[in-house]
Amino acid sequence: MGDALRHVHSGKVRDLYALDDGRLVVVASDRVSAYDHVLETPVPDKGRVLTQLSLWWFERLADVVPNHLLTTDLPAEAPPEWAGRAMVCERLQMFPVECVARGYLTGSGLADYRATGQVCGNPLPPGLEDGSALPEPIFTPATKAAVGEHDENVSFEAVERAIGAPVAAELRRLTLAVYRVGEQIARERGIVLADTKLEFGARPDGTVVLGDEVLTPDSSRFWPADSWQPGRPQRSFDKQYVRDWLTSPASGWRRDSGEPPPPLPDDVVQRTRERYLEAYARITGRPLGTVAP
Structure with missing residues (x-):
């Protein structure tokens, strides 16, 4: 990606990239964390929900507290898959x-x-x-x-x-x-x-x-x-649905085992995705990916 955009940190869900001018690009992935583990199975659209819902709330909280968002216009080096899930922020x-x-x-x-x-x-x-x-x-x-x-x-x-x-x-x-x-x-x-x-x-x-x-x-x-x-x-x-499945007999996993959690079944992924999308739609009043009226 060149010197203008370099990876500096990965958390449980987000990846941070530094720009040469000191700004940060914060990218929300579809990774899921539960019980202090990052699960190997992603939940599609989860990162887009996190970013778009945060943007919606930032607008409504502007009179309460300043936030780190600078722009959603991404640098030219940004890969296409970052669309909708990344924002350029000030370094704090x-x-x-x-x-x-x-x-x-x-x-x-x-x-x-x-x-x-x-x-x-x-x-x-x-x-x-x-x-x-x-x-x-x-x-x-x-x-x-x-x-x-x-x-x-x-x-x-x-x-x-x-x-x-x-x-x-x-x-x-x-x-x-x-x-x-x-x-x-x-x-x-x-x-x-x-x-x-x-x-x-x-x-x-x-x-x-x-x-x-x-x-x-x-x-x-x-x-x-x-x-x-x-x-x-x-x-x-x-993501309580994920936590509940992990601690159910169906998963075969124990929190005290010291082992990483197993992959999520397709139905757990789908139902978790539906809950994230429903949360976004209920709060904002529109489905993910649509334009504000």
């Missing part, structure tokens, strides 16, 4: 923390609550169940793990020690602000936004900027509002 100094907002109790937050009655130091009332709505959204940060490692929930005080109290407070404020806007818009479209994970970085002048992706099925839990019912696992528009 990323903060080493996963910024998570929860409005509902599930996942690792539910496990913490059952063990301690709290989530990341946030005390919660007794009697909550899987899927319960919280009295108000809470900030539950986590460490940012490398590929193959596991994010660990941490206290707000741990974030303060890592990046300083003023920046920690700003990340908490922005995370909860993004969640509240996203939760309201999703609810208007019949979707419960249970929780979401954000990443932020800093410009050279110290401005805090939203990076990576925002309010996608990879970074968030989306549940159909008409079937939400606390006390049981919820139907979801994210």
Whole structure:
């Protein structure tokens, strides 16, 4: 591809390429990660959903927080398969923390609550169940793990020690602000936004900027509002279908085996793809690949 476009990093889902002028090209692949493994089976169109949905949300969050998007016009060296799944972004100094907002109790937050009655130091009332709505959204940060490692929930005080109290407070404020806007818009479209994970970085002048992706099925839990019912696992528009299959007897895989997960069957791939496409269509009001009215 020449010196103008060089690969600098691959994460669980995204690949980063540097341009000579200092900008980054962020490419969302169709890779799927689950239980700290990158699966060998891709889900077609997944990367396009992540990128296009992030672009849709960036527009609606512009008054809440600046983001890293510069343009969707790709350099001439970009291969054709990047169309619809890549964006040119500014380079940021990323903060080493996963910024998570929860409005509902599930996942690792539910496990913490059952063990301690709290989530990341946030005390919660007794009697909550899987899927319960919280009295108000809470900030539950986590460490940012490398590929193959596991994010660990941490206290707000741990974030303060890592990046300083003023920046920690700003990340908490922005995370909860993004969640509240996203939760309201999703609810208007019949979707419960249970929780979401954000990443932020800093410009050279110290401005805090939203990076990576925002309010996608990879970074968030989306549940159909008409079937939400606390006390049981919820139907979801994210990769929970993949997680459920991996932990079912049908997969023959155990999380504690130390072995990589098996390939996904065709029907699991198709149903997961359908959930990503449905999430995009429900939120944006149009199918993937169509032009905004």
